Amino acid sequence: MTSTESLIDRRQLSYIAAQAADARLNVELETEGMTLNIGPQHPATHGTLRIIARLDGEQVVWAEPSCGYMHRGYEKLTEVRTYPQVTALVNRIDWLGSFANEVPFILAAEKLMEIEAPPRAQWIRTILFELSRIANVSLFLGDLGVQMGAITPVFMAFRDREYVLNLIEGATGGRFHPNFDRIGGLKDDLPAGFIDETRVVMKKLRNFCDEMENLLFGNEIFQSRTRGIGVIPKDVAMQYGLSGANLRASGVDWDLRRDQTLPMAWNKVDWKVWTHPDGDSFARCWVRLQEVRESTRIVDQLLDNIPSGPVMAKVPRIIKVPEGEAWVSTENPLGEMGYYVVSKGDLGPFRTKIRSASFNNISIVPWVLKGVYVPDIITILASLYFILGDIDR
Amino acid sequence: MGLVDRGRLPKPLNSLLNLGRSYSLWVYQWGLACCAIEMGAAFGSPRYDVMRLGVIPLPASPRQADLVVISGTVTDKMAPAVKRLYEQMPEPKYVISMGSCANCGGPYWDSYSVTKGVDQIIPVDVYVPGCPPRPEALLEGVVLLQQRIRNEDMGARWRGEGSKPIIVGETTKSAKSGASKSGAVKGAARVD
Amino acid sequence: MSTDAVAAIPGDTLRERIVDDLRSAIGDALLDSLVKPGDDVWVRVRTDSWRATGLALRSLGFDYFCFLSAIDWMPSPFGKGEDDPTAPAPERDDTIKQGYAGGETRMQLLARLVHPTLHVGVNVKCDVPDSEPVVESWIPVFAGANWHERETHEMFGIGFAGHPDLRNMYLPSDFEGHPLRKDFPLLARIVKPWPGIVDVEPLPGGSDDEEGDAE
Numbered sequence: 001m002t003s004t005e006s007l008i009d010r011r012q013l014s015y016i017a018a019q020a021a022d023a024r025l026n027v028e029l030e031t032e033g034m035t036l037n038i039g040p041q042h043p044a045t046h047g048t049l050r051i052i053a054r055l056d057g058e059q060v061v062w063a064e065p066s067c068g069y070m071h072r073g074y075e076k077l078t079e080v081r082t083y084p085q086v087t088a089l090v091n092r093i094d095w096l097g098s099f100a101n102e103v104p105f106i107l108a109a110e111k112l113m114e115i116e117a118p119p120r121a122q123w124i125r126t127i128l129f130e131l132s133r134i135a136n137v138s139l140f141l142g143d144l145g146v147q148m149g150a151i152t153p154v155f156m157a158f159r160d161r162e163y164v165l166n167l168i169e170g171a172t173g174g175r176f177h178p179n180f181d182r183i184g185g186l187k188d189d190l191p192a193g194f195i196d197e198t199r200v201v202m203k204k205l206r207n208f209c210d211e212m213e214n215l216l217f218g219n220e221i222f223q224s225r226t227r228g229i230g231v232i233p234k235d236v237a238m239q240y241g242l243s244g245a246n247l248r249a250s251g252v253d254w255d256l257r258r259d260q261t262l263p264m265a266w267n268k269v270d271w272k273v274w275t276h277p278d279g280d281s282f283a284r285c286w287v288r289l290q291e292v293r294e295s296t297r298i299v300d301q302l303l304d305n306i307p308s309g310p311v312m313a314k315v316p317r318i319i320k321v322p323e324g325e326a327w328v329s330t331e332n333p334l335g336e337m338g339y340y341v342v343s344k345g346d347l348g349p350f351r352t353k354i355r356s357a358s359f360n361n362i363s364i365v366p367w368v369l370k371g372v373y374v375p376d377i378i379t380i381l382a383s384l385y386f387i388l389g390d391i392d393r
Numbered sequence: 394m395g396l397v398d399r400g401r402l403p404k405p406l407n408s409l410l411n412l413g414r415s416y417s418l419w420v421y422q423w424g425l426a427c428c429a430i431e432m433g434a435a436f437g438s439p440r441y442d443v444m445r446l447g448v449i450p451l452p453a454s455p456r457q458a459d460l461v462v463i464s465g466t467v468t469d470k471m472a473p474a475v476k477r478l479y480e481q482m483p484e485p486k487y488v489i490s491m492g493s494c495a496n497c498g499g500p501y502w503d504s505y506s507v508t509k510g511v512d513q514i515i516p517v518d519v520y521v522p523g524c525p526p527r528p529e530a531l532l533e534g535v536v537l538l539q540q541r542i543r544n545e546d547m548g549a550r551w552r553g554e555g556s557k558p559i560i561v562g563e564t565t566k567s568a569k570s571g572a573s574k575s576g577a578v579k580g581a582a583r584v585d
Numbered sequence: 586m587s588t589d590a591v592a593a594i595p596g597d598t599l600r601e602r603i604v605d606d607l608r609s610a611i612g613d614a615l616l617d618s619l620v621k622p623g624d625d626v627w628v629r630v631r632t633d634s635w636r637a638t639g640l641a642l643r644s645l646g647f648d649y650f651c652f653l654s655a656i657d658w659m660p661s662p663f664g665k666g667e668d669d670p671t672a673p674a675p676e677r678d679d680t681i682k683q684g685y686a687g688g689e690t691r692m693q694l695l696a697r698l699v700h701p702t703l704h705v706g707v708n709v710k711c712d713v714p715d716s717e718p719v720v721e722s723w724i725p726v727f728a729g730a731n732w733h734e735r736e737t738h739e740m741f742g743i744g745f746a747g748h749p750d751l752r753n754m755y756l757p758s759d760f761e762g763h764p765l766r767k768d769f770p771l772l773a774r775i776v777k778p779w780p781g782i783v784d785v786e787p788l789p790g791g792s793d794d795e796e797g798d799a800e
Contacts, residue, residue: 048471068753068755068756069474070466071756072466072506073501073505076504077501077503077504081665088500154437155438158433158434159438159440176525177427239727240650240727241652327708329651336651338652344682348665353654353695355651355697360650363729389427470757505771505772509773
């Protein structure tokens with residue numbers, strides 16, 4: 001990797017030299033600080049995120065995201081709802097890969113009730129979880145082009161996402177927001193023909209990944225706009241609680257699917273965790289691409305051996321979860337999403353702390369955007385990948 | 394134009410202008426939350442292509458748009474921005490409220506920070522219910538709006554006589570049973 | 586601890602060792618602890634050594650900052666928002682009962698740190714004094730605590746001494762009240778209460794009502 005290392009070093013050196021030259025120019029020209037307001041409605045941001053950037057010439061002196069434009073008060077709403085109602089609500093936090101939001105909450109409730117879903121339900125949950133990851137990240141790959149001015153990948157992403165959404169809709173009834181998980185298992189079994197159709201779709205998604213790789217990642221413009229930009233070192237990433245592909249792109253070997261023992265089926269199949277040592281925007285994008293491919297392979301393996309049996313454990317009709325506290329977190333498409341559920345033996349939770357991945361991922365933005373150029377703001381945000389519902393809950 | 398506000402626009406000219414307007418809508422996408430993805434699928438994906446209806450989803454700014462689709466939850470913090478961007482659109486403008494969050498607050502009806510429906514801030518022409526509504530439902534909303542525009546009386550609109558909003562998917566039965574308290578136009582049935 | 590040694594230790598011994606290491610680091614500031622074998626560990630520390638606990642855990646290898654928030658243990662005077670607004674308010678039990686690892690105050694801070702190589706996390710709690718809800722900020726220990734503390738301040742009204750910029754995270758600056766406190770009402774529910782469970786869908790594959798308890 002020495003050639004890439006020297007490429008990164010050379011780019012970083014030239015970037016730093018350019019910044020220094022600009023700084024000298026700014027002093028000469030006496031450019032006053034200009035405050036640039038990006039958002040909250042802007043085609044480049046993934047939703048209603050407002051970035052207030054103070055500029056000196058073309059460089060950012062400080063930048064601050066202003067959140068709260070999608071704050072819907074989830075944690076307060078969960079206190080007045082029952083567990084099935086919370087499951088339906090919680091779908092909408094990370095609204096691209098929705099099934100993945102339900103799973104940690106249901107697992108936390110099941111932990112408190114000390115029941116486990118039957119094996120068939122666990123496998124199907126894992127399959128749907130990975131499908132939602134594919135649906136989520138394939139849109140990221142499409143959006144990546146839009147952030148840099150290439151509009152074609154978005155149409156391809158939407159087209160290929162439709163196949164995955166068809167699958168999820170066939171199984172659960174909802175394109176996204178499936179609301180399919182229940183305490184003790186799933187609402188229903190898989191429909192006939194799901195397995196064969198999924199295999200076909202996974203092949204299509206692998207082709208899509210190859211297309212994206214050829215179209216975007218090899219492109220010289222993409223490389224020069226992402227290599228060496230927005231480098232986040234390992235220890236800073238840990239301090240801010242970055243998770244998911246952002247952390248793996250900084251060289252940390254961390255994947256909750258492998259490192260935790262949850263009642264899901266990841267440890268029953270063979271798959272690889274992708275990391276990248278650089279920690280720049282390119283690394284983050286690259287890791288996500290590899291993860292989508294890996295997800296398709298996981299789904300293929302899972303489809304081979306789904307155990308038979310019921311999809312729902314024996315639970316009472318009206319569920320009261322016993323008193324206690326539980327924390328469950330999973331490797332969601334955006335990162336680590338966890339729920340800290342406090343129960344007082346009631347029909348609904350007493351307090352739910354929703355630890356959403358994008359909140360931590362975006363908290364690093366003031367640190368990482370110091371001194372970058374204005375167009376790089378957009379690409380760094382694109383590579384960090386957030387969903388507004390996840391930040392603002 | 395003097396013809397329009399004094400109500401003396403001749404009928405053939407009126408219907409010609411309406412035809413032109415309805416088939417060349419420029420949509421400003423106000424994509425806020427989950428419905429924005431369905432709106433993106435409706436507007437951007439090759440399957441639910443909206444351009445075949447004559448609607449172009451790519452205006453660069455609200456000043457060039459005639460239709461705004463508000464999709465997703467409107468929070469109290471975002472509401473002033475919605476109002477300001479609505480006011481920046483030139484007349485005649487139309488609003489489609491997509492999704493239950495924009496219609497009435499939706500699943501967050503009891504939240505402390507959510508505006509219970511975008512019609513509290515701006516007047517809405519079409520309500521598309523659903524959570525999220527399928528892209529086809531949004532396209533139906535657009536088609537119904539186009540039908541209304543074709544039959545619109547520009548004079549009446551200029552004088553400020555608003556018309557009752559359309560609710561997509563409403564049938565005669567639900568209208569009679571009082572499901573829509575505002576007495577909306579029948580959704581999928583005939584258009585007069 | 587090498588990863589080989591970890592594989593030989595069953596789950597709870599590892600967590601007991603964490604509690605012991607923490608006790609030897611901060612002494613009697615560790616007020617209470619709970620280890621659920623194979624599952625998780627909770628510790629509660631004295632309020633004035635909140636930051637020292639963070640430093641101690643970080644030196645024990647807990648580098649990953651997961652989250653920081655708070656819990657309000659007072660039962661809500663509004664219940665589930667299902668009260669009839671025309672009828673007088675029903676009697677409700679308002680005893681404050683804390684959860685794991687005990688507690689003495691109405692509000693408690695809750696933070697979670699994870700050890701990156703051992704893949705074990707620790708939940709840290711501390712009491713927030715009722716009279717003057719201020720605790721030390723964790724920013725010198727974990728830079729990522731900045732946003733979490735802002736959110737906790739906004740939602741619960743807990744002050745953080747040493748935080749450079751404690752302003753609202755989500756809500757507009759003229760918002761009154763602290764939403765996640767239990768005595769903050771959801772006005773929409775007070776005006777028009779939720780009717781409760783009106784219909785229950787039968788479970789697939791036979792309905793076994795072991796405790797069919799309709800409200």
